[in-house]
Amino acid sequence: MIMQKIKPGYILDNKYEIKKTVAKGAMGAVFKAEAIDTKEMVALKVPLPGFDQGLSSLQRFQQAEKIQFFLNHPNIVKAYKPNYEKGFPYVIMEYVDGPSLEYLINQNRRLTIEDATNYTIQMCNALDYLRQKNVIHHDIKPSNIVINMQKQLKLTDFGISFCQGMEAEIWASLVSIGGTLAYMAPEKIRDHALNDYRSDIYSLGVLMYHMFTGKMPFNGTTEEVIGAQITQNFISPSVLNPSITPAIERVILKAMSPTPNERYQDVSMIKNDLEKAVAMSSRKAKSIKMTLLPEIGIPIWILYVILGIIILSAVIMIVYVNLHQ
Numbered sequence: 001m002i003m004q005k006i007k008p009g010y011i012l013d014n015k016y017e018i019k020k021t022v023a024k025g026a027m028g029a030v031f032k033a034e035a036i037d038t039k040e041m042v043a044l045k046v047p048l049p050g051f052d053q054g055l056s057s058l059q060r061f062q063q064a065e066k067i068q069f070f071l072n073h074p075n076i077v078k079a080y081k082p083n084y085e086k087g088f089p090y091v092i093m094e095y096v097d098g099p100s101l102e103y104l105i106n107q108n109r110r111l112t113i114e115d116a117t118n119y120t121i122q123m124c125n126a127l128d129y130l131r132q133k134n135v136i137h138h139d140i141k142p143s144n145i146v147i148n149m150q151k152q153l154k155l156t157d158f159g160i161s162f163c164q165g166m167e168a169e170i171w172a173s174l175v176s177i178g179g180t181l182a183y184m185a186p187e188k189i190r191d192h193a194l195n196d197y198r199s200d201i202y203s204l205g206v207l208m209y210h211m212f213t214g215k216m217p218f219n220g221t222t223e224e225v226i227g228a229q230i231t232q233n234f235i236s237p238s239v240l241n242p243s244i245t246p247a248i249e250r251v252i253l254k255a256m257s258p259t260p261n262e263r264y265q266d267v268s269m270i271k272n273d274l275e276k277a278v279a280m281s282s283r284k285a286k287s288i289k290m291t292l293l294p295e296i297g298i299p300i301w302i303l304y305v306i307l308g309i310i311i312l313s314a315v316i317m318i319v320y321v322n323l324h325q
């Protein structure tokens with residue numbers, strides 16, 4: 001079986017030399033490989049053993065590569081032409097030299113406000129593009145996002161994505177095993193086959209919560225998670241991270257609204273509101289630094305003027321006293 005042979009040193013199809021194992025996920029394994037003719041580094045994804053036997057898993061793998069192949073966006077991992085070695089499918093993608101967002105969050109406890117904002121905005125750009133292409137990702141979570149050395153975000157793993165033109169029934173049978181409860185919108189938990197782009201917006205809300213606080217809003221059984229989602233029973237982001245201002249918190253909570261109609265309807269609004277909220281908080285931080293008594297708002301330059309007047313008066317007094325002695 002080819003899958004067992006794929007390890008560092010193995011040459012696939014006379015075209016790619018496997019360099020290292022990057023990750024073994026739920027559905028497939030990802031390797032770093034070198035294209036022998038161009039010397040370019042690529043990522044190679046293959047289905048896990050067992051996954052390439054069941055027809056629906058194979059179809060799922062092939063659907064995913066078809067979708068990713070026609071997408072072209074700086075915040076989406078580029079997939080190249082689908083490949084087969086003796087009927088064995090594998091995907092060649094651009095290699096992202098950097099960790100998954102999951103690794104980054106776990107490594108750093110939580111991200112800085114600046115990084116969390118930057119990644120949210122790049123996710124908004126990716127989702128905005130997917131909307132234009134009528135693609136719903138359906139599995140937004142940190143392990144499906146990779147970040148390169150320039151802090152550029154790349155969304156990947158279109159394993160359970162839906163695009164217009166797919167037969168909804170086939171898609172529904174392919175996704176029955178997919179998705180991650182902790183990031184899934186409540187309407188999707190109730191109906192796995194639901195295709196509404198706003199479910200991706202909900203997952204983005206949970207992702208923001210996770211990036212800004214370092215914690216997940218929900219955990220537990222399906223019933224417990226869905227109950228907590230509906231009643232919005234989770235710790236407020238600003239309690240977990242005091243640097244989150246009320247305006248930033250409002251953006252996270254609106255994206256995580258349990259009712260799709262009350263949620264952000266458009267990722268460009270998330271981007272807008274978050275940029276404004278962050279600009280406001282950094283202006284405030286600056287003015288606090290410039291202010292001697294923030295609560296009554298005396299600017300620091302007034303202190304310097306008063307000090308100047310005192311020193312000048314003292315000098316004048318000394319000169320005056322000396323002259324009249």
Ligand SMILES: Nc1ncnc2c1ncn2[C@@H]1O[C@H](COP(=O)(O)OP(=O)(O)O)[C@@H](O)[C@H]1O
Nearest residue numbers: 023025026027028030043094095096100143157
């Ligand atoms: N193009 C890539 N470049 C670098 N690393 C990648 C790339 N694609 C995936 N990875 C890494 O492999 C992991 C699993 O990839 P993913 O496509 O999500 O597989 P699975 O279907 O098994 O979940 C990711 O979390 C990421 O760390």
Ligand SMILES: [Mg+2]
Nearest residue numbers: 025143144157
């Ligand atoms: Mg994945």
